[in-house]
Amino acid sequence: MEDTSKTIAHQIGGLQNDALRFGLHGVKSDIVGSHPLESSLQSVKGAEEAMKRQCKVNLYGAAFPLKEELDRQILSRFQRPPGVIPSSMLGLESVTGSLDHFGFEDFLNDPHESETLRPLDMHHGMEVRLGLSKGPVYPSII
Structure with missing residues (x-):
């Protein structure tokens, strides 16, 4: 019960609807999707990464891409305050x-x-x- 009351209070008067800090909320961005070229570019990048991953699996074994992904996750967390x-x-x-x-x-x-x-x-x-x-x-x- 406490969790629902906190989320409702957060949505009604909390930072989610803070128009002074984030500007007015537009509905157009929720309705209209991304540009078709942007979605095409994302799908090409995904296919390219999958192909590179499969090449690394074939060359170095299945553990190498997993180690790279683990390194990528660790290094993406290090940030300055x-x-x-x-x-x-x-x-x-x-x-x-x-x-x-x-x-x-x-x-x-x-x-x-x-x-x-x-x-x-x-x-x-x-x-x-x-x-x-x-x-x-x-x-x-x-």
Whole structure:
């Protein structure tokens, strides 16, 4: 009984409906799915990863991809607390091979280089990380 009352109170007056912190909730994003090219790109990435995994199984045995997945899970958990210095995730990037990829997101539209970025709310960032609150860790640009 306590759990249901907490979830109802959280949904009615809690952080889920905090329009001042997260902006007004739009219904369009719930109705309209992602762009067809985005879903196609995700399916191609999934098929490519499955093919690479099967090649590794054939070359090195079944334990090698499992060890890589375990390393990937461990390295994805190491992050700095929300604050001034963002997490670089260098270990995860080296294991996944994304250090070799240089996309537009690496040099365009970095929110940390913005002149109008509000300071990060460390308490809210920790609430999001611990699952106590929902919403973006980094505040939107003013």
